[in-house]
Amino acid sequence: MSAGQTQIIYQLARADFLERVRRYSFLVTLAFTLYLGYLGATGRILLNLGDYQGSHNAAYIGGFMAYVTAIFLSLAGFYIVKNAIERDRQTRVGQILAASPMTRISYCTGKFLSNLGVLLAMVGVLAIAAIVMYAIVGDGSGFSLFPLLTPFLFLTLPAMALVAALALLFETIPALRRGFGNVVYFFLYNGLLSLGIVQFVTSTPHPFLDWTGGFTLDASMAAAAKAQFPGAVVNSFSLTIGKLDNVAPHVFHWNGFQWTAEILMSRLFWFGVAIGVTMFAATLFDRFDPARGRPQLAAFQANGASEMAVTNTRAPAETFSAARLAKATTRFRFGSMFTAEFQLMLKGQHWWWYVVALGLLIAETATPLPAARSQILIFAWIWPVLLWSAMGTREARWETAPLVFSSARSLSRQLPAAWLAGVAVALLTGSGYGIRLVFASDERGLFAWLVGALFIPSLALAMGVWSGSSKLFEIIYLLLWYIGPLHAVRQFDFMGVSPGAAAAGTAYYFLAAAVMLFVAAFAGRRRQLQN
Amino acid sequence: MKLSINGVSKLYGRSVWGLRGLSLDLGPGVLGLLGPNGAGKSTLMRILATVTRPTQGNVSWSGTDILREPDAVRAVLGYLPQDFGIYPHLNAIEFLQYLAAVKGLDTKSARKRIDELLVMVNLSDVRKRPLGGYSGGMKQRLGIAQALLNDPQLLIVDEPTAGLDPEERVRFRSFLSELSGDRIILLSTHIVSDVEAVATDIAIVANGQLLAHAAPEQLLHSVEGKTWEWTLTSAELPAAKQRFLVSSTARRAEGVQIRVVADAQPAPSALAAAPTLEDAYLACLAAHRAGVTA
Numbered sequence: 001m002s003a004g005q006t007q008i009i010y011q012l013a014r015a016d017f018l019e020r021v022r023r024y025s026f027l028v029t030l031a032f033t034l035y036l037g038y039l040g041a042t043g044r045i046l047l048n049l050g051d052y053q054g055s056h057n058a059a060y061i062g063g064f065m066a067y068v069t070a071i072f073l074s075l076a077g078f079y080i081v082k083n084a085i086e087r088d089r090q091t092r093v094g095q096i097l098a099a100s101p102m103t104r105i106s107y108c109t110g111k112f113l114s115n116l117g118v119l120l121a122m123v124g125v126l127a128i129a130a131i132v133m134y135a136i137v138g139d140g141s142g143f144s145l146f147p148l149l150t151p152f153l154f155l156t157l158p159a160m161a162l163v164a165a166l167a168l169l170f171e172t173i174p175a176l177r178r179g180f181g182n183v184v185y186f187f188l189y190n191g192l193l194s195l196g197i198v199q200f201v202t203s204t205p206h207p208f209l210d211w212t213g214g215f216t217l218d219a220s221m222a223a224a225a226k227a228q229f230p231g232a233v234v235n236s237f238s239l240t241i242g243k244l245d246n247v248a249p250h251v252f253h254w255n256g257f258q259w260t261a262e263i264l265m266s267r268l269f270w271f272g273v274a275i276g277v278t279m280f281a282a283t284l285f286d287r288f289d290p291a292r293g294r295p296q297l298a299a300f301q302a303n304g305a306s307e308m309a310v311t312n313t314r315a316p317a318e319t320f321s322a323a324r325l326a327k328a329t330t331r332f333r334f335g336s337m338f339t340a341e342f343q344l345m346l347k348g349q350h351w352w353w354y355v356v357a358l359g360l361l362i363a364e365t366a367t368p369l370p371a372a373r374s375q376i377l378i379f380a381w382i383w384p385v386l387l388w389s390a391m392g393t394r395e396a397r398w399e400t401a402p403l404v405f406s407s408a409r410s411l412s413r414q415l416p417a418a419w420l421a422g423v424a425v426a427l428l429t430g431s432g433y434g435i436r437l438v439f440a441s442d443e444r445g446l447f448a449w450l451v452g453a454l455f456i457p458s459l460a461l462a463m464g465v466w467s468g469s470s471k472l473f474e475i476i477y478l479l480l481w482y483i484g485p486l487h488a489v490r491q492f493d494f495m496g497v498s499p500g501a502a503a504a505g506t507a508y509y510f511l512a513a514a515v516m517l518f519v520a521a522f523a524g525r526r527r528q529l530q531n
Numbered sequence: 532m533k534l535s536i537n538g539v540s541k542l543y544g545r546s547v548w549g550l551r552g553l554s555l556d557l558g559p560g561v562l563g564l565l566g567p568n569g570a571g572k573s574t575l576m577r578i579l580a581t582v583t584r585p586t587q588g589n590v591s592w593s594g595t596d597i598l599r600e601p602d603a604v605r606a607v608l609g610y611l612p613q614d615f616g617i618y619p620h621l622n623a624i625e626f627l628q629y630l631a632a633v634k635g636l637d638t639k640s641a642r643k644r645i646d647e648l649l650v651m652v653n654l655s656d657v658r659k660r661p662l663g664g665y666s667g668g669m670k671q672r673l674g675i676a677q678a679l680l681n682d683p684q685l686l687i688v689d690e691p692t693a694g695l696d697p698e699e700r701v702r703f704r705s706f707l708s709e710l711s712g713d714r715i716i717l718l719s720t721h722i723v724s725d726v727e728a729v730a731t732d733i734a735i736v737a738n739g740q741l742l743a744h745a746a747p748e749q750l751l752h753s754v755e756g757k758t759w760e761w762t763l764t765s766a767e768l769p770a771a772k773q774r775f776l777v778s779s780t781a782r783r784a785e786g787v788q789i790r791v792v793a794d795a796q797p798a799p800s801a802l803a804a805a806p807t808l809e810d811a812y813l814a815c816l817a818a819h820r821a822g823v824t825a
Binding site: 324325326327328329330331332333336337339340341343344347348394398399400401402403404405406407408409410413414529530 | 577580581582584601602605606608610612614615616617618619620621625628629630632633634635636637638640641643644647648651677679680681682
């Protein structure tokens with residue numbers, strides 16, 4: 001690589017990094033990271049190996065915090081950094097860069113380094129939190145920096161490198177660039193984490209399948225526990241959020257990793273995967289050429305100045321004549337506003353989206369009620385996630401706010417119509433199940449279903465209005481959906497489909513939450529209008 | 532029908548003033564708002580369109596304070612911002628129908644008006660094509676159409692001719708003139724010829740302050756007998772530019788024809804010329820800059 005290209009990579013990474021860390025949103029991200037560090041440092045997050053827990057020496061704290069960091073930032077970090085190319089597209093800086101001698105590889109490497117820089121800034125905060133944690137809850141066995149920081153270096157860093165590279169890759173694939181990619185990553189994240197489970201199945205460490213290093217950590221700690229408690233059965237490895245007094249019955253001493261060649265090679269392997277993913281992304285990167293990708297949207301993103309832009313060839317109207325214009329009559333009808341919002345919400349969906357939605361609807365009516373409840377509705381209400389996630393964000397995303405917000409009573413007219421359109425999508429996509437409940441006279445189930453249909457768009461609207469982005473809802477909704485309805489954790493089951501959820505009255509809490517979220521959305525939009 | 536702007540100021544951050552104590556009273560007609568980039572024109576437009584609030588001062592529409600009751604003006608407002616977006620998956624009809632619903636227009640009458648507006652802005656043949664494929668000029672014409680959807684009594688257009696080809700610009704200007712009889716139109720631009728063609732009043736803004744508010748004739752009168760033209764060599768041009776307020780230059784076979792605004796005859800061969808609005812605008816800005824420097 002020439003010195004010129006190296007300089008380009010450095011300047012690209014530097015400019016992108018500075019642009020990000022000087023944004024208000026980065027401060028918010030850091031605040032969340034600090035909060036996570038606080039939870040760890042004050043012992044509110046615990047790492048247990050069944051009935052065994054490590055003594056809080058420097059090595060244990062380092063390993064534990066590095067693992068927490070890797071798990072948390074591998075998910076949240078992806079959504080935080082997945083906007084490096086998009087920002088250049090939106091600011092149209094990309095057009096300038098595309099006309100420069102910069103190569104695809106230089107650009108993607110620069111963006112990868114910037115992504116990694118942002119993630120490492122957060123890792124740094126959590127590494128400092130680990131030192132603070134030792135000062136607060138350390139076992140006083142003697143502070144040592146090396147065993148505390150090496151897990152961050154060898155476990156967390158390669159994991160972050162892969163996150164940085166995957167975020168870049170998703171941005172270079174048109175289909176994964178936006179909300180759909182956010183959903184796909186959520187499942188990919190879970191899938192990648194699950195790879196390490198092979199270790200439990202085969203009872204042999206497989207560090208090359210262990211992306212975050214968690215299973216490697218588990219193997220090392222379990223070995224220490226078994227050495228100190230012969231005959232100990234250490235078959236679980238879990239992070240729990242709780243109180244300091246919620247400790248496991250047996251405490252073992254773990255003095256840190258034996259950084260074997262195999263472990264180091266496995267961590268280097270994941271770093272290499274990250275580099276490979278970055279290079280692959282470079283081959284897919286469109287270099288801001290609007291001729292590649294989705295034609296209509298691409299042309300729009302190029303500010304209309306592309307060969308694909310629609311041209312009208314008809315001769316212009318003779319003269320503009322105000323006298324010929326029909327009179328405009330003001331007569332607001334909420335039905336018209338709702339129809340317009342509903343149409344806007346559904347516009348741009350592919351035919352296959354409707355086919356799948358219809359298939360799920362038929363399945364809701366055709367499968368036995370328990371299956372419709374525990375399986376079909378769950379998927380019927382994840383399918384429109386991208387329709388809901390656009391709620392409250394369209395005006396910011398498409399820069400139509402000056403047009404919409406300068407209209408009379410947009411707060412009392414447009415916002416409720418947008419919310420109702422979201423409710424309509426939930427009711428329609430879940431209507432097969434809802435009708436079944438009516439015929440089954442399952443009043444509690446029906447109530448929970450209705451509350452779910454109100455809760456989802458309320459959450460979407462509030463998140464959209466306050467964050468200005470669809471990402472926040474996509475992450476929070478997916479997490480809620482994954483924990484609540486999918487894994488039947490009743491407290492998070494906003495659909496009321498887990499066993500006993502409807503009877504337990506969880507729906508009342510979600511109804512209250514829906515009301516509060518709608519009020520929050522209303523307040524957020526009012527704030528937007530006033531500012 | 533009256534728009535009153537009283538001592539309006541806008542502070543960005545802690546120390547950057549976008550506007551400083553600007554006051555204007557407007558009645559029916561076209562007010563051309565002229566000023567250099569960063570003068571505060573768009574800030575003023577956004578305040579009048581109730582998209583942003585001033586830090587100080589107030590604005591009233593026919594006696595109603597629009598900061599307290601923004602809907603009073605929003606109901607009769609047509610606004611074309613300098614930068615605006617569109618929904619790329621909608622077509623022109625759907626987009627205008629959406630905004631008609633947002634503006635609270637009757638569906639039936641709106642449909643007819645939308646059809647006519649699309650003919651007028653010459654988009655009727657592409658009305659069913661997704662907006663994502665529109666060129667910059669087409670998008671701008673769609674913006675003009677949406678601003679006229681509700682037959683506004685107050686029409687605020689910020690750099691409306693940006694991106695339009697010369698033919699469309701001329702047609703838009705004549706349309707604005709036609710509309711101006713019974714409504715207030717604010718036209719913000721830095722293209723003096725746009726204002727020259729349609730404005731019944733002109734306001735010149737610089738550094739967030741109102742420098743002048745007068746009829747075009749009054750502004751022209753202010754530079755009457757102060758506009759001069761003569762021809763010099765290319766070598767003499769840089770020195771002339773240093774000494775005089777040059778409003779235009781043009782290459783001629785015998786040299787460079789220069790046009791300047793000056794109180795006294797700038798050169799023995801200089802001849803008095805009929806003043807233009809551009810001369811008046813430049814003289815006003817130069818006087819302001821001289822005052823600031825002094």
